[in-house]
Amino acid sequence: MKKLSLIFLLIFSPLFMGSAKAENMSSNSYYLQFGNFNMGSGEFDRGNQFGLTYTLGGTAIGPFGEYGTSQYFIGSGFQYIYQIRQFSFSLSKLIIDFGELTAGIFANDNHTLTINTGSAGGYQIYVFENRPLTHSNNSSEQISNTTCNSGCSKSLAGIWDNPSNDGFGYNVLGDNVASDFINSSYFRPFADNSSGEDMEIIMSSPDVAFAETATITYQAVPSVAQAAGDYQTYVIFVAVPGY
Amino acid sequence: MIKKILLTLLLLSLGCLKAHSVLAQSTDALSINISPPVSYLYVKPGAGISAPIYLENQGRYTLRVTPQLVDFWPNQETGQVILKQSSSFKHLSIAGDYHAWGKEFIIRPGESYTLPLTIAIPADFPQEEYYLSVLFNVEQMLIPDLENNANTILSGVVASHLIVSVNLDGSDRSKIIVKDFKLPKIVDSLMGINFQVWAKNIGLNAGPIRGKLMISHWPSPKEDIYEFYPDMVLAGSQRQARGMSEENLLNLKTLSEQEELMLANDQDFFELQSKFLEKNLLADFSYKKAFLLGAYDFRLELGEEAQVERVIALPFSIIIIIIALPVFYRFLIFLIKSIAIKK
Numbered sequence: 001m002k003k004l005s006l007i008f009l010l011i012f013s014p015l016f017m018g019s020a021k022a023e024n025m026s027s028n029s030y031y032l033q034f035g036n037f038n039m040g041s042g043e044f045d046r047g048n049q050f051g052l053t054y055t056l057g058g059t060a061i062g063p064f065g066e067y068g069t070s071q072y073f074i075g076s077g078f079q080y081i082y083q084i085r086q087f088s089f090s091l092s093k094l095i096i097d098f099g100e101l102t103a104g105i106f107a108n109d110n111h112t113l114t115i116n117t118g119s120a121g122g123y124q125i126y127v128f129e130n131r132p133l134t135h136s137n138n139s140s141e142q143i144s145n146t147t148c149n150s151g152c153s154k155s156l157a158g159i160w161d162n163p164s165n166d167g168f169g170y171n172v173l174g175d176n177v178a179s180d181f182i183n184s185s186y187f188r189p190f191a192d193n194s195s196g197e198d199m200e201i202i203m204s205s206p207d208v209a210f211a212e213t214a215t216i217t218y219q220a221v222p223s224v225a226q227a228a229g230d231y232q233t234y235v236i237f238v239a240v241p242g243y
Numbered sequence: 244m245i246k247k248i249l250l251t252l253l254l255l256s257l258g259c260l261k262a263h264s265v266l267a268q269s270t271d272a273l274s275i276n277i278s279p280p281v282s283y284l285y286v287k288p289g290a291g292i293s294a295p296i297y298l299e300n301q302g303r304y305t306l307r308v309t310p311q312l313v314d315f316w317p318n319q320e321t322g323q324v325i326l327k328q329s330s331s332f333k334h335l336s337i338a339g340d341y342h343a344w345g346k347e348f349i350i351r352p353g354e355s356y357t358l359p360l361t362i363a364i365p366a367d368f369p370q371e372e373y374y375l376s377v378l379f380n381v382e383q384m385l386i387p388d389l390e391n392n393a394n395t396i397l398s399g400v401v402a403s404h405l406i407v408s409v410n411l412d413g414s415d416r417s418k419i420i421v422k423d424f425k426l427p428k429i430v431d432s433l434m435g436i437n438f439q440v441w442a443k444n445i446g447l448n449a450g451p452i453r454g455k456l457m458i459s460h461w462p463s464p465k466e467d468i469y470e471f472y473p474d475m476v477l478a479g480s481q482r483q484a485r486g487m488s489e490e491n492l493l494n495l496k497t498l499s500e501q502e503e504l505m506l507a508n509d510q511d512f513f514e515l516q517s518k519f520l521e522k523n524l525l526a527d528f529s530y531k532k533a534f535l536l537g538a539y540d541f542r543l544e545l546g547e548e549a550q551v552e553r554v555i556a557l558p559f560s561i562i563i564i565i566i567a568l569p570v571f572y573r574f575l576i577f578l579i580k581s582i583a584i585k586k
Contacts, residue, residue, distance in 0.1 A: 090301075117280070
């Protein structure tokens with residue numbers, strides 16, 4: 001019987017270690033139980049700055065009530081969607097490679113973006129660049145943000161199919177994308193963070209999203225006067241859940 | 244017998260270990276899961292609370308993640324948020340360290356990380372609701388050569404919102420009222436009755452929309468019923484109420500009861516449920532029948548309020564056609580006669 005207990009202990013010891021680790025909030029393996037979050041209590045303010053006691057576990061009454069209770073579902077059928085509480089965001093690739101840019105010839109590249117809101121709340125996706133496309137060896141040499149064939153702005157796409165109009169811009173097609181991207185010929189310039197411009201919404205929905213996808217196409221063409229070579233920028237997508 | 248038990252226990256323990264260590268992987272370069280996307284928290288002045296945020300790297304590359312704290316405003320319509328550039332809230336820290344904002348951490352593919360956020364409120368702090376967003380700037384760790392050769396480097400920022408109510412007794416002080424109930428007074432019998440409801444929270448903390456709308460038409464006292472979805476309305480804020488018909492709620496229940504069976508058959512239950520919600524969870528309601536006639540009473544119950552509005556449906560389009568037909572007939576005869584005289 002002693003042997004059996006020892007073998008039992010050996011088999012399950014990794015499990016016990018795992019659960020001890022889960023108590024540590026800074027551990028990578030900690031798994032959060034959603035809804036009400038009770039872990040214990042203790043003295044938090046060691047410097048006694050506020051004279052406070054650290055009490056853990058005060059999740060307020062959310063849209064679905066506290067986890068495991070049903071006070072908000074009497075007479076309602078929405079409890080069937082309350083447990084999905086994860087928001088995910090994906091980009092199919094992280095590097096856009098136009099190669100060496102040449103005047104008069106469009107360079108294009110694209111990737112997809114996917115969003116899952118989990119619960120019934122919505123989302124917004126914004127985009128901005130940290131600066132215009134800048135020559136990798138000469139920061140004063142920049143490809144300006146596109147003005148399209150006959151005008152477009154960071155919030156209103158326009159047709160851009162004439163490569164003699166130099167610039168850098170993007171098109172978005174897919175689920176719940178901004179309505180000014182009528183087709184693949186419509187482009188916008190990026191909001192430029194270095195000029196203090198606000199990021200722009202490219203996708204949004206007030207409703208639940210399951211694997212909503214959009215394709216982002218980048219287009220760049222330098223002017224004749226611009227030096228050939230590699231131009232670089234950073235583009236940042238911001239995924240914001242609704243409440 | 245003992246051997247059998249041991250073998251079973253060994254298999255069970257290995258199964259458990261595997262479940263702990265493996266996360267679902269995506270083929271995307273960057274794929275990040277965040278939970279909870281929104282936390283509703285209350286804390287007493289002079290007390291503290293933990294609000295951990297869990298991140299999972301499901302992408303192909305090791306990610307460098309930098310947390311940042313900003314405030315947000317509700318947009319007053321749909322539950323979407325307007326992010327601000329910075330935060331004036333000084334009492335949210337990372338594991339008690341207020342200087343840890345902006346310090347990066349690494350998440351390898353298939354691994355997860357929990358950001359141990361803590362809120363510590365001074366005893367004399369104003370009792371209000373505070374709207375905070377933790378922004379996670381997520382970028383791939385690139386080797387310098389690759390970084391130098393790329394034209395455009397992409398990164399993502401994912402937000403998780405914290406709605407913090409500071410109040411002394413932890414009680415729910417939300418109060419949801421009807422802000423606006425938009426519906427027509429008179430409609431055509433062949434058209435539907437479109438209506439919208441706006442809820443406002445005049446209380447001190449966020450609270451869910453609770454209530455329903457009943458349509459009655461003689462002789463039926465409950466012609467149709469819509470249940471409002473428990474969307475949160477922030478303190479002093481408003482939003483359009485969403486809801487679902489009772490019939491669709493029953494369909495949602497039936498669908499949810501089949502979850503285990505669908506998952507066992509490799510069917511994507513969550514996709515089906517999301518599509519169902521996208522189609523049937525409405526903010527712009529429309530009551531439609533083949534032919535509406537007479538008085539329709541719309542009884543709106545929201546929070547502790549109730550109000551009744553009456554809509555009259557009359558066959559205007561049919562009356563117009565009946566009036567127009569003889570006129571059209573006379574015009575047609577006149578036209579034929581004119582042509583005959585000319586000939």
